[in-house]
Amino acid sequence: MENLAPAGNRAALERADAAGADAVYLGYAAFSARAGAGNFDRQELEDAIRYAHLRHMRVHVTVNTLVKDGELEAVTEVLRLLRDLHADAVLIQDLGVLRIARNCFPELTVHASTQMAIHNRTGVLWCKKQGIHRVVLARECSLSEIRKCADTGVETEVFAHGAQCVAVSGLCLFSSMVGERSGNRGRCAQPCRMEYNYRGRRGAWLSPRDVCLRDELPKLQEAGVASIKLEGRLKRPEYVAVVAGSYRKGLDSLERGSFEKADRKEKEGLLQIFNRGSFMNGYALGCEDAGVIFPEGVNHQGIRMGRITAADGKLAHVKLEKDLQNGDGLALRGEHEETGLVYSGPDMKAGETAIIRLRPGAKAAVGDSVYRLTAVNQLKTAESMKGRTVPVDLFLKAMPGEALKLTATDGESTVTVTGEIVAEAKTRAATEEELCRNLEKTGETVFEARAVKAKTAGAFVPVSLVNAIRREALGALTAERISAFETRNAELRIKNSELKSVPEYLPNAAIPNLAYIRNRDQAEAARAAGLRVVWCPEDYRTEALEKLKAEMQPGDWLAMPDVCEEDTLQMLRQYTEENKELLGGVVLGSVGQLGGEWPVAFAAGPAIPVMNRQAASMLMEEGCAFVTASPELTGQELKTLLADGAPIVTTVYGRTRLMLLHHCPARTALGLAKGHAGCRMCDEGHPDALAGQVLEDRKGYRFPLLRQRLPEGCLVQLMNALPTDNIVNSELRIQNSELKERGLLPKAIILTTENEEESKEVVNAFREGRKTAGETTSGHWKRAVE
Numbered sequence: 001m002e003n004l005a006p007a008g009n010r011a012a013l014e015r016a017d018a019a020g021a022d023a024v025y026l027g028y029a030a031f032s033a034r035a036g037a038g039n040f041d042r043q044e045l046e047d048a049i050r051y052a053h054l055r056h057m058r059v060h061v062t063v064n065t066l067v068k069d070g071e072l073e074a075v076t077e078v079l080r081l082l083r084d085l086h087a088d089a090v091l092i093q094d095l096g097v098l099r100i101a102r103n104c105f106p107e108l109t110v111h112a113s114t115q116m117a118i119h120n121r122t123g124v125l126w127c128k129k130q131g132i133h134r135v136v137l138a139r140e141c142s143l144s145e146i147r148k149c150a151d152t153g154v155e156t157e158v159f160a161h162g163a164q165c166v167a168v169s170g171l172c173l174f175s176s177m178v179g180e181r182s183g184n185r186g187r188c189a190q191p192c193r194m195e196y197n198y199r200g201r202r203g204a205w206l207s208p209r210d211v212c213l214r215d216e217l218p219k220l221q222e223a224g225v226a227s228i229k230l231e232g233r234l235k236r237p238e239y240v241a242v243v244a245g246s247y248r249k250g251l252d253s254l255e256r257g258s259f260e261k262a263d264r265k266e267k268e269g270l271l272q273i274f275n276r277g278s279f280m281n282g283y284a285l286g287c288e289d290a291g292v293i294f295p296e297g298v299n300h301q302g303i304r305m306g307r308i309t310a311a312d313g314k315l316a317h318v319k320l321e322k323d324l325q326n327g328d329g330l331a332l333r334g335e336h337e338e339t340g341l342v343y344s345g346p347d348m349k350a351g352e353t354a355i356i357r358l359r360p361g362a363k364a365a366v367g368d369s370v371y372r373l374t375a376v377n378q379l380k381t382a383e384s385m386k387g388r389t390v391p392v393d394l395f396l397k398a399m400p401g402e403a404l405k406l407t408a409t410d411g412e413s414t415v416t417v418t419g420e421i422v423a424e425a426k427t428r429a430a431t432e433e434e435l436c437r438n439l440e441k442t443g444e445t446v447f448e449a450r451a452v453k454a455k456t457a458g459a460f461v462p463v464s465l466v467n468a469i470r471r472e473a474l475g476a477l478t479a480e481r482i483s484a485f486e487t488r489n490a491e492l493r494i495k496n497s498e499l500k501s502v503p504e505y506l507p508n509a510a511i512p513n514l515a516y517i518r519n520r521d522q523a524e525a526a527r528a529a530g531l532r533v534v535w536c537p538e539d540y541r542t543e544a545l546e547k548l549k550a551e552m553q554p555g556d557w558l559a560m561p562d563v564c565e566e567d568t569l570q571m572l573r574q575y576t577e578e579n580k581e582l583l584g585g586v587v588l589g590s591v592g593q594l595g596g597e598w599p600v601a602f603a604a605g606p607a608i609p610v611m612n613r614q615a616a617s618m619l620m621e622e623g624c625a626f627v628t629a630s631p632e633l634t635g636q637e638l639k640t641l642l643a644d645g646a647p648i649v650t651t652v653y654g655r656t657r658l659m660l661l662h663h664c665p666a667r668t669a670l671g672l673a674k675g676h677a678g679c680r681m682c683d684e685g686h687p688d689a690l691a692g693q694v695l696e697d698r699k700g701y702r703f704p705l706l707r708q709r710l711p712e713g714c715l716v717q718l719m720n721a722l723p724t725d726n727i728v729n730s731e732l733r734i735q736n737s738e739l740k741e742r743g744l745l746p747k748a749i750i751l752t753t754e755n756e757e758e759s760k761e762v763v764n765a766f767r768e769g770r771k772t773a774g775e776t777t778s779g780h781w782k783r784a785v786e
Contacts, residue, residue, distance in 0.1 A: 001220065002227035003251055004060070004157065005244040008039070008234060013048055015241035016057075018385035020248035023058035025091065027233065028082070031063045031075055032186050042081065049085050053482045054446055055388050058088040058489065064113035066184045066611045066630065067094045069640045079105050086486045091136065092116070093170055093184070095591065096614030102131050109133045109489075111157070115170035115184065116591060117607075120566040121148040123592020128154045136229065139164050139211075140283045140563065140662045143223055148566055150224025158220060160213040161243055162231025162274075164282065166192045166206045166293075167659035167718075168563055171607050174658040176632055177720055182785040184609070184632065193298040196695040196703075198665050203295030205665050205695060206718075212270060212279035215261040217250050219285070235274060238382035242273040245385070272375050273382075274300050283662060291673035292663045302331060302371035309353065311364040316356045318370050324348045327376035330356070334368035391450040392477065394439045396466070398456040400424040404465060406439075408473040410447075413484050415476040419469040425460040432456055438466040445474050511626045511647045511746040515763070516559065516587075516654070520551050521756035525763045527553070531749070534559050534587055539709040540568070545575055555584040562589035562607040562660055565712050569596065576600055585625060594622050601625045606651065606750075607660075616646050626746060631656055635729055635781045642745060652730045653762055653772065654750025656779065658703065659718040665705060666690040677713035690716065704753050719752060725776035727766055 005021035007013040016024045026048065027039040040048055045061070052059045061082050067075050075097055082090050083105045090108050092098050093115035101108050111134040112118050112127045119138040127135050134155035137146060141158075150156045165172065172183050174191045181187035192206040213220065213228070220228060228251075230243050246266055253260040262270070271278065277294025278301070280287045305324060310317040316332070318324075325347050332339040339362045348354045358364055390410050397405045404419035435454035442449055515526030516534045523533050534557040537548055560572060576586055577599045585601030588594065591608050604610070604619045609630035619627045626647040629638055642648055666689055667679060681689040694702040701721035708715040730747060749766055751759050758774075765772040 001225055003247050004227045004229045005240055006232040011237040012240045014387060015237040016244050017055055017387045019241045019244035021244045025060040027062045028078055031065050031078055046085050053485045054478055056485050060089040060091060061087045062091045064091045064093040064115050065186050067097055068637055069612045072612055076100055083108050088489055094615060095618045096612040099614045099618040114138060117168050117170040118592045119563050120145055120569055122569055122595040124149045124152045124154050126592050126595030138168060143284050145565055147223040155226040157227040157229050158225045160228035162210055164208045164211050166208050171660050173656055176785050177656055177658055180783055180785050182632055185785060187786040196697055198669055198695055204298045205295055207294055207298045208292050209277040209280040209294045210275050211282040214246055214250055216285055217254050218259050238379045239273050241382035241385055242269055246270055271303050272378055288673055288676040289663045289667040290671045293668045300373055302373040305370045305372045308364055308366055308368040311366055314358055316358055316364040318354045318356055320348055320350050320352055320354055322350050324354050325376050328372050329374035331371045331373050332364050332368050334365050336363040339363055389448040390446050392447040393451040396435055396439055396454040398422050398459045398461045400459045404469055406469045406473045408477045410481060413480040415480050417473045417476055419465060423460045425458055429458045430456055430461040438463055439470055447474055513746055514748040516750040522751040522759045525759040529763045529767045538707055541711055552582060554582055557585045557587055558583055559587040559605055560589040560593055561708060561710060564710050568711050604628055616648055632780050632785045634784050649746045649748045651748045652726045655719040655723045655752045657717050658720055661716040664690060664714055664716055682707055722775055722777045724779040725772050726778055726781050728771050729781050
């Protein structure tokens, strides 16, 4: 398995090298999903790739944001740059960027970013059809699903360590809707790390613990995982060194056939460098609900060092449970707000009592726990780690009357360079031993002399000539070594040069206006206005779907869940086959569902966001009857997207789903960490069930929680506090009489929490082209996302 480390900047890249990473992933200055990381400009990226390739370390570059129409030319140039610089892979989310990459730059190796939300075998097979070499699987995949995905023959990459998004990546709109910072465009403000009220209890109900699969590497290998991804492009270089070094140790022992779990010191080191609420094994190894979420805090927790036994406002006495060093960063935690400080004093041993000076205003009380957030010795060790070196054999021939000749080889690449004609010694001739000693001085290069030989007889060879030819030879070997590595990697890439460019989409048949609904009252209100009904049921289990048929009318459409296991997807496909005379079509919930063979018409729903015309074109080529415009576009940007009259649906009313959660806040609040799939609290009307509950933020906004039941357990949809209403705006801003007459500007309303009367009001407002009653938001219609 590949040990894949983050590199938010050059220092982190060098620490990854020192720790034994096989590859790094990093961001270019534009179109990276971690805009807050240092990232690399053109020259820095070129230097980084050369640095890595010289050490035979691969570089994967993230171009994994959603892109607007006005940015397509710029992103095309970024892809061209990555091809020219021989990046080993480019990670992509946006389907428009994927279309450009495969049609214009077939030499690029494409990885499907986790932002693409590929989570089952069908999705991986669709990626394979697109010429995608590797899929970074959604973090929510179980080990059995990972195994099914790996069995396709497509490389699978799995997150193994670090912070985990609480929502399905690529489907999160929370940061975008509560501000203008879009997670899909690399600007996430992390509202998930804030505190919320749930049933009167305040806590970080959306903040997961960090993942650590260090001791589970054999299970990942058995499942067929090709690469383990270590999170942390926003973290310090020392973090990269500690984490990548730990996983290198585990992978090396696994390769030797005698896997070694992390010992106490190694585990403590991982916790020390960063952890939120200790570690969890993640969804892959069965973590659920309270085992996933750490509501007590959102920051680095450190490791416990001891407790305060005495405090007088200026000094605190701490009974130590672990050794303490001068310069360690500490946190005092008790009934008061957490107090941070840096220890200044003599090194102390566990069992001793350390005296800590408190800064003015700092709070400390007897009984407070003391945690170490940064260990100065750990940081120094990580910083001092030496990067890998390349053993080189050197052979110098220095014979009078012949050109000086030096051959250098690393065992794979070999170069020979020649210098000046060697003169005969008039006094003292150079000895072979002297020449070898000079050759061994490889200086600041990556090379380390291994076998050094020289042949000479009666020659005068100045040290300056030896130094010059050594520099020239090592420079030539550097170029040859990089070239050989890049050539070898290129040969391993999927050849997709036969993929041809296809025409832009053409205006299709008229698409009626849509209403996404959850119950009978909403369906009746929508039908009264002549809207096409799309069912979004709360329950996707077989028995519930059979009952749903009694509520449907011929021609109704069914929305697929955005995330489901492979068995569930196949069950839904079979249900569609059995009811194809009833169903008008299905709205797909993820791009991966395009990989299924649907017996009815299908379309791309709101969870397959279309932000540019290239993405719309690709979906049309895949056979979609219509696609859905991203809610992150302004009215002006929508005008550009809709200008050619493609069947692109604009959502003009509805609560925007902010997050799709795999944990249940109700079960989490009860401390339940097992039994997620078999839970029946909502089915049985349990008083602690999720039904009717909300998360309330510090400003008093209430975000409804809606259940979506699958055979494998529930997903939870976190909805926006206010519905988005752009009914009037859409009438005023998207005007094209010809397209409108031809029915090529379809719109959609989404009904979720609305009761019968509220549903009728929304439908009537839509029919009359007016604003709905009640408090609403216009979303991004007039405010662009970053």
